[in-house]
Each structure stands twice: as C-alpha cells, then as structure tokens.
Amino acid sequence: MIDKKLNLTTEDYGKLYYFLYLTRIADEISIKKYNQGLLAENPHSCQGEEAVAVGSGYALRQDDYILPSLRARGYFYVKGISLKEMMAGMYGKETGPARGKNTSHHMGQMDQGVIVGSGVIGGALPVAVGVAVGIQMDNKDSVVMVSFGEGTTSRGDFHEAINLAAVWKLPVIFICENNRWAMGNPIHQEMAVDNVAIRAKAYGIPGVTVDGNDVLEVYKATVEAIERARRGEGPTLVECVTQRWLGHSCRDTETYRDKEAEKPWICPVKKFKDYLINNNIFTEEKITAIEEAASKELDEAIQFAEESPYPSPEIVATNVYAE
Amino acid sequence: MSIISVRNAIKDALAEEMRRDDKVFLQGESIGKYGGCFKVTEGLIDEFGPRRVKDTPLSESVIVGSGIGAALYGYRPVVEIMFADFMALAMDQMVNNAAKMRYMHDGKQDLPIVIRAPQGAGMTMGPHHSQSVEAWLMNIPGLKIVLPSNAYDAKGLLKSAIRDNDPVIFLENKLLYNEKGEVPDGEDYTVPIGKAKVVREGKDLTIISYSHMMKKVLKVAETMQKQGIEIEVVDLRTLRPLDVETITESVKKTGRALIVHEATVFGGAGAEIATTIQKEAFDYLDAPIERVGAVESPVPFSPVLEDAYLPNEEKIIKAVNNMLNL
Numbered sequence: 165m166i167d168k169k170l171n172l173t174t175e176d177y178g179k180l181y182y183f184l185y186l187t188r189i190a191d192e193i194s195i196k197k198y199n200q201g202l203l204a205e206n207p208h209s210c211q212g213e214e215a216v217a218v219g220s221g222y223a224l225r226q227d228d229y230i231l232p233s234l235r236a237r238g239y240f241y242v243k244g245i246s247l248k249e250m251m252a253g254m255y256g257k258e259t260g261p262a263r264g265k266n267t268s269h270h271m272g273q274m275d276q277g278v279i280v281g282s283g284v285i286g287g288a289l290p291v292a293v294g295v296a297v298g299i300q301m302d303n304k305d306s307v308v309m310v311s312f313g314e315g316t317t318s319r320g321d322f323h324e325a326i327n328l329a330a331v332w333k334l335p336v337i338f339i340c341e342n343n344r345w346a347m348g349n350p351i352h353q354e355m356a357v358d359n360v361a362i363r364a365k366a367y368g369i370p371g372v373t374v375d376g377n378d379v380l381e382v383y384k385a386t387v388e389a390i391e392r393a394r395r396g397e398g399p400t401l402v403e404c405v406t407q408r409w410l411g412h413s414c415r416d417t418e419t420y421r422d423k424e425a426e427k428p429w430i431c432p433v434k435k436f437k438d439y440l441i442n443n444n445i446f447t448e449e450k451i452t453a454i455e456e457a458a459s460k461e462l463d464e465a466i467q468f469a470e471e472s473p474y475p476s477p478e479i480v481a482t483n484v485y486a487e
Numbered sequence: 488m489s490i491i492s493v494r495n496a497i498k499d500a501l502a503e504e505m506r507r508d509d510k511v512f513l514q515g516e517s518i519g520k521y522g523g524c525f526k527v528t529e530g531l532i533d534e535f536g537p538r539r540v541k542d543t544p545l546s547e548s549v550i551v552g553s554g555i556g557a558a559l560y561g562y563r564p565v566v567e568i569m570f571a572d573f574m575a576l577a578m579d580q581m582v583n584n585a586a587k588m589r590y591m592h593d594g595k596q597d598l599p600i601v602i603r604a605p606q607g608a609g610m611t612m613g614p615h616h617s618q619s620v621e622a623w624l625m626n627i628p629g630l631k632i633v634l635p636s637n638a639y640d641a642k643g644l645l646k647s648a649i650r651d652n653d654p655v656i657f658l659e660n661k662l663l664y665n666e667k668g669e670v671p672d673g674e675d676y677t678v679p680i681g682k683a684k685v686v687r688e689g690k691d692l693t694i695i696s697y698s699h700m701m702k703k704v705l706k707v708a709e710t711m712q713k714q715g716i717e718i719e720v721v722d723l724r725t726l727r728p729l730d731v732e733t734i735t736e737s738v739k740k741t742g743r744a745l746i747v748h749e750a751t752v753f754g755g756a757g758a759e760i761a762t763t764i765q766k767e768a769f770d771y772l773d774a775p776i777e778r779v780g781a782v783e784s785p786v787p788f789s790p791v792l793e794d795a796y797l798p799n800e801e802k803i804i805k806a807v808n809n810m811l812n813l
Contacts, residue, residue: 261591262592265591273592273595280592282584287583288584291553291559291580291584293556294557297560298561301538301557320548324546324548325552481628483592484590485728486653
C-alpha cells in the first residue's frame with residue numbers, strides 16, 4: 165500500500181511505528197533504571213511527545229542534519245544513532261558517547277547527520293544555523309533541522325538564529341516542540357502570544373502550527389518545509405503542539421501543576437496504531453511483531469550498556485585539544 | 488622585507504589564507520564594503536566576494552555560533568567581533584560550544600574557528616569599548632588565546648590560528664593597528680601558537696608581557712639600560728597554551744620576574760604566570776614576583792582618567808626599582 169498524498173510506503177509506516185514505539189519503551193525503561201539508581205544521566209521524559217521527533221525526523225534524508233533538543237529522543241533513532249551507544253551513555257559507560265565525556269542528551273556525530281547539542285537551552289540554535297551556512301556555501305540541497313521547546317523561544321539565541329537563517333535564506337527547519345511547559349513555567353508565563361508559529365511573521369518566513377500528537381501531520385508539515393528549504397527559499401518554523409505527560413526530569417515532583425485539568429492525554433503511539441489498524445494498513449499481529457522487534461533491540465541495548473565498563477579515569481583530560 | 492602596519496599584516500594573513508584554502512571564509516558586522524570597524528578587512532570583499540566575506544546582522548551569538556556550525560561542517564571560518572567587550576554576548580558559544588566540541592566528540596571532531604576581536608584602552612572609547620578580556624577566557628580548557636604585539640607576529644600567528652584545528656581567540660590591541668614593523672615579502676611564514684619569544688636579553692630581571700604593553704616594556708628596558716640595569720623581555724604571544732619553558736628559563740637566569748599586562752591585575756593572566764614561575768623556579772627567585780596592570784576599575788572615558796587607569800612606563804619603572812631595591 166502506498167499513500168500517494170504523503171508518498172509513504174508500507175515499509176515507511178512500519179518504521180514510523182517502530183520508532184514511535186521504541187521511543188516510548190526506551191523512555192519508560194530509562195525512568196525505571198534511573199529510579200533504581202543505575203543511571204548516571206537524569207532522563208527528561210518525552211512520553212506524550214514522541215510523534216514530534218519521529219514524524220519530523222523521518223522526513224530527513226541521509227545527507228540532512230538534525231540537532232535534537234533534550235526531549236526529542238526519536239531523532240536519534242530515525243537517524244540511525246546506535247541505541248546501544250545511547251543507552252551506554254545514560255549509564256555513563258565507556259561505550260557511550262565520547263567514552264563517557266558527553267551525555268546521551270546531546271550526543272552527535274556529523275558523519276551520521278546528528279549535530280552535538282548543548283545543555284544551554286537555545287545555545288545550539290546558532291550552531292545548527294552554521295551547519296546550514298556550510299551547506300549553502302557548498303551549493304548542496306541538504307537541510308538542517310533543529311528542535312527545541314516553546315520555552316527556548318524566550319531566548320535571544322532563538323531570535324538571532326532564526327533571523328540570520330531568514331536573512332540568508334538558509335536551509336533550516338525550526339521544529340518547536342510546544343508541550344506547554346518550560347520546566348515549571350506554563351506557556352502563558354513564557355509568552356504573551358497564543359502560539360509560537362505566529363512569531364515567524366516577524367522574521368519574514370512561514371510559520372505553521374500542527375497537531376504534534378499526529379505523526380503523519382508532523383511528517384507532512386515537515387516535508388513541505390524541507391522542500392521549501394531545498395529549493396533555496398529559506399527556513400520555516402513548524403510548531404508541533406503536544407503534551408508533556410511527566411515532569412521536567414526525573415527529579416521533578418510536579419507539585420506545581422494540575423494534571424487532571426490538562427487531560428485527556430492524547431497518546432501519539434496509540435493514535436498511530438489505531439490509524440494503521442483502522443485503515444487496514446497493518447493487522448494486530450503485524451503491530452505485535454513490530455513491538456516485539458523494538459523490545460528486542462532495546463533489551464539488547466540495555467544489556468550492552470549494563471555489561472559495558474566505565475571509562476578509565478586516565479582519559480579525563482584527553483582530547484581537549486588536537487593531539 | 489616591507490614595513491607594514493599590524494592592520495595590514497592581519498589583512499594580508501587573511502587574504503593569503505583565503506587564497507591558499509577555499510574553506511577559509513570571514514564573517515562579522517560590517518566587514519564587507521564598510522571594511523570592518525577598524526578597517527582590517529577593507530577591500531577583501533572585492534577580491535573574495537560576499538560568499539566568503541559575509542556581513543552579518545548585529546548578532547554576536549549567532550556570528551560565533553554559526554561559525555562553529557560551519558566549522559563542524561568542514562569550513563574554516565574567521566569571525567570578527569567588533570570589540571572584544573562584545574564577546575560577552577557570544578560567551579555561551581565560545582565557552583559552551585567552541586571550547587567543548589572536540590571533547591564532546593572525544594577528539595573525533597575538529598573545530599577550526601578563529602574568533603578575532605580588537606581590545607584595549609587608550610582611544611577614549613569608554614567602559615564598553617576598551618576592556619582587555621583575555622582573563623575571561625583563560626579558565627576555559629579547549630580554547631587557545633593569542634595576542635600579538637607586532638606586525639610580523641600578527642601575520643604569522645594569525646596564519647597559524649587559521650590552520651589550527653582547535654578554536655583560537657585572536658585578540659588584537661587596537662592601538663597596535665597603526666604600528667608598523669618588518670614583514671617578509673612573499674614568504675609564507677607562520678609563527679607557532681604556544682611559543683613565547685625572548686625579544687631582549689638581560690641578566691638582572693625578566694619582564695613578561697604581551698600585546699600592546701610590549702611597546703612600553705621595551706621602552707622601559709631601554710631606559711633602564713642607561714642606568715646599567717639589564718632587563719630581559721619575554722613576549723608571551725600566546726596565553727593558552729602558556730610557554731612555561733621559555734618563562735622558566737628566563738627567570739632562572741635573572742632571578743626576578745615582573746609581569747606586565749594592560750588588563751586589571753586581580754584575577755588576571757599575571758596570577759597564572761606568577762604561580763607557574765613559583766612552581767617551576769622558586770629556588771631561583773631573588774625577589775617576590777610582581778605584577779603591573781590597570782587599576783581595579785572599569786575602563787574610564789575621559790583621557791585624564793584613562794591615563795590614570797592604564798599601566799605606563801612610570802609604573803613599570805617603579806616596580807622594577809622596587810624589585811631591585813633601587
């Protein structure tokens with residue numbers, strides 16, 4: 165079966181569901197392991213937001229780049245970053261990113277199309293824009309996608325980066341994962357506008373708001389933005405509205421929010437699963453098979469991470485400068 | 488040999504490196520047709536065009552940050568920050584991205600970016616256009632910090648900086664731009680980063696300095712010689728990595744070390760240099776290590792106040808005399 169409108173094949177649907185489901189269960193197991201005291205890294209859950217990274221990231225080509233936000237694990241999976249390496253990173257093991265020198269949150273390698281991120285919210289946006297400067301100077305039609313939360317749009321770096329990208333017509337896709345919470349700040353404490361996409365107007369670029377819980381809608385909007393960027397017409401701001409089910413991180417007691425008032429939660433994984441079954445794209449059995457494959461990959465990654473050694477303390481000051 | 492200004496030495500280094508390697512490009516505020524605030528890049532856009540001499544919006548963070556991205560992608564950007572004071576606006580990019588990028592890839596990623604900026608007082612430009620900022624940057628593993636004092640070094644060091652695979656902060660003292668010096672014609676020379684130079688030999692006391700203060704230090708050495716005092720002068724040229732060996736050898740020979748820099752003394756580069764000397768040459772010291780720098784205030788505006796703020800020959804001579812019990 166081929167969806168002509170979206171240009172997606174059955175194989176694509178299978179992968180999209182695989183990545184959505186993997187993102188969910190990897191998140192769940194990370195929290196469990198953290199609560200058992202096994203992880204060095206504090207997970208920042210993306211439960212409820214999986215469709216944003218998976219839907220937008222899936223629209224990227226192999227020679228495109230992504231700079232994921234802290235809460236957008238799906239990008240790593242769609243870009244083919246090793247789940248084993250990522251998990252080992254959460255444990256702080258030698259087999260993790262940069263032998264334990266970097267977190268898994270901000271891991272990246274240019275040859276895999278993943279740009280190293282920053283723990284400083286917004287600080288990565290100018291870097292993503294700079295990769296697009298290189299692409300433009302090479303006359304290539306690759307694009308750079310950068311993801312961030314709605315809270316990031318309060319930072320000066322958001323303005324500087326999106327403005328330069330607009331003025332120079334750089335091939336950048338700004339993906340705002342609007343989960344309506346900036347740590348403990350609800351959105352109305354971050355901005356006096358109703359949505360983030362409206363800000364695009366001030367930069368002279370298109371801004372769209374989509375249902376961030378619908379993986380196909382995210383994918384569709386992103387494809388349009390990417391095509392525009394490849395034509396040399398510059399950046400687009402894509403706002404994906406979603407929900408943050410859990411706290412900011414595993415240390416968040418969430419005393420500041422009334423979750424019942426935010427419900428119902430729309431589960432992006434279930435939503436897509438229902439779509440696949442209701443449209444006779446996959447049977448229940450096929451869905452189960454995909455889920456089992458994802459669970460197997462995750463189990464192997466966890467085992468790899470747990471069996472890996474910690475780095476030797478002797479490497480602490482290596483590779484600070486070229487050696 | 489030609490006698491050229493530091494400004495033109497820097498411009499020549501940029502142009503020659505851009506001709507040598509098409510991955511080298513420039514970006515900054517009004518560096519194209521305008522030629523840059525201090526005219527360092529004047530005319531380069533005519534030869535290299537707007538693709539390689541990029542005028543950016545007034546956005547220091549993205550000037551540096553996008554340079555970092557372009558360097559990740561494989562280019563070798565040389566970015567200009569109009570005044571070193573404005574580096575405060577790009578500090579996150581310099582400290583959290585440029586400096587850490589190699590480490591966060593465990594060495595598997597080069598980050599060849601040069602961040603140039605003019606700094607220093609003496610032009611009555613007031614508190615926000617006159618600071619010497621090198622000490623802000625010294626406590627950051629991953630950055631290299633270069634401060635030339637003359638045309639020859641400026642050209643050779645900038646070429647080394649552009650060819651370096653790590654981020655280099657290249658601080659140009661604005662009073663040096665018009666200072667002229669000998670530079671070889673048509674020779675592709677470089678000056679290594681991390682190597683200090685003994686520019687004057689002496690046996691009684693070592694003055695360790697860099698950048699514009701070298702001019703004042705050399706005048707002091709000249710003056711003192713008339714009184715029979717032989718001062719050895721070390722031009723550091725690079726603050727990080729610090730050339731411990733050259734400093735140590737000189738101090739072991741003279742037994743006295745005076746550090747002179749334009750930046751304020753407290754928490755300044757001199758503190759690190761003094762500690763290094765104490766560790767490496769303690770038994771050779773015949774006097775406590777001394778430092779001369781600016782007074783502990785923001786850089787003032789009025790010429791009278793600015794003169795009072797800055798280190799000068801009189802202050803340096805006073806320190807020398809104290810150390811020699813003269």
